[in-house]
Each structure stands twice: as C-alpha cells, then as structure tokens.
Amino acid sequence: MKKILIFTMLISLFSCNSELSEKEKLEYTVKGKEIAKATFDALSSQLMAKMKAGGPAEAVPFCNLKAAPITKQLSEKHNVVIKRASDKLRSCDNEPTERELEIINNYQNIVAEGKELKPILELDSTNAKHFYAPIIVKANCLVCHGKVNETMSVKTDSIIKLTYPFDIATGYNEGDVRGVWSIAFNK
Numbered sequence: 001m002k003k004i005l006i007f008t009m010l011i012s013l014f015s016c017n018s019e020l021s022e023k024e025k026l027e028y029t030v031k032g033k034e035i036a037k038a039t040f041d042a043l044s045s046q047l048m049a050k051m052k053a054g055g056p057a058e059a060v061p062f063c064n065l066k067a068a069p070i071t072k073q074l075s076e077k078h079n080v081v082i083k084r085a086s087d088k089l090r091s092c093d094n095e096p097t098e099r100e101l102e103i104i105n106n107y108q109n110i111v112a113e114g115k116e117l118k119p120i121l122e123l124d125s126t127n128a129k130h131f132y133a134p135i136i137v138k139a140n141c142l143v144c145h146g147k148v149n150e151t152m153s154v155k156t157d158s159i160i161k162l163t164y165p166f167d168i169a170t171g172y173n174e175g176d177v178r179g180v181w182s183i184a185f186n187k
C-alpha cells in the first residue's frame, strides 16, 4: 500500500513537471522560429551563392560538406540542437525520429486539407523543450528537389546521385511539406 502511495506521488510529481505554461510555450516558440529562420538564412544564402557561381555542380558538394557544420555552429551559438528531418531523405544524417516522422505526416495531412500549419512546442521524453516547424518547398528548391526531367534536370539529378546514391528527395512540387525543423533546447 505504502509503495503504491509513493508511486502515485512520484507520478503526479512527474506529470506536474512535464507541463509547459502558456507563457513558456509562447516564449520558446518565438525563439524556435528565430533559430529556424537564422539557420535557413545561413544555409540558403550560402547555397544560392554557390548556385550562382557554379550551378548544382558546385552547390551540391557545398551542401554535402557544409550543411552539418553550419547547423552545428548555430546550435552551439543558440545553446540548442538544430536538426532538419525528412520522410524522403537525401542525406542519412537527417533521418527522422519517430516523433519527427509523425509530425511530418500530420503537417502533410494539414496541407492536403488546405489548413494552416503551425509550429509545435512540447516537452520531450527527457523533459527538455522541443520546437518543431514545417519545411515547405519553394520554387527555388525545385532545381534540386523537383521532378526529374520536368522542374529538375537529369544532369542535376546525376550530380546529386554521385554523392547520394540512395537519394529519394526529389519529385516535390512547390508548397509540399519537405520535412521538419526540429530544435531541442538544452536544459
């Protein structure tokens, strides 16, 4: 009986801890959005500069070598762990967790229903704050993620396949959910 009581107390203590106030939710959603935007800007500005300089032949090796260090540098700067995950992967570094995959699928359903996508802020299994937001395909992503022989050239596809032989991150249209920003705040 005593054991059951202690166990119940522990559970209630734990569940108290694992709730976020509306204020915290709002605060960390704003922070998450800012960090995702800063990471997107850093990745895409450098990528587009490489595209301009030498097309996909220069931009693809750049992504391969620099996407991870740029993301890591910004993670350290903001004291978080920044990740981009997708259900259709190009790089195996970006493999989704079960939760990330679930969120991507939910976002895809919401887009299919024509409804508005919203970021998510929740506590993870370690009680750390975790931010998620959709990554949407824009027109200028299609050169490397579009439909082969339509919006994406066969040549670019073969350049990508040299580095990523198992790439399945093509065939997208503008407005599709490409994946998710997943940002874990350090405690």
Ligand code: HEC
Binding pocket: 044, 047, 051, 056, 059, 060, 063, 064, 067, 068, 084, 085, 086, 088, 089, 090, 091, 092, 093, 094, 135, 136, 137, 138, 140, 141, 142, 143, 144, 145, 169, 178, 179, 180
């Ligand atoms: C020059 C070609 C190129 C362009 C343009 C491009 N990407 Fe990528 N993308 C890549 C490569 C190469 C990778 C794998 C390396 C990495 O970034 O992790 C990648 C990976 C990704 C990933 C990580 C998931 C995965 O499959 O590995 C996401 C998300 C993504 N791209 C979204 C976008 C979006 C959104 C745009 C447009 C704003 C875009 N990309 C434009 C080449 C490109």
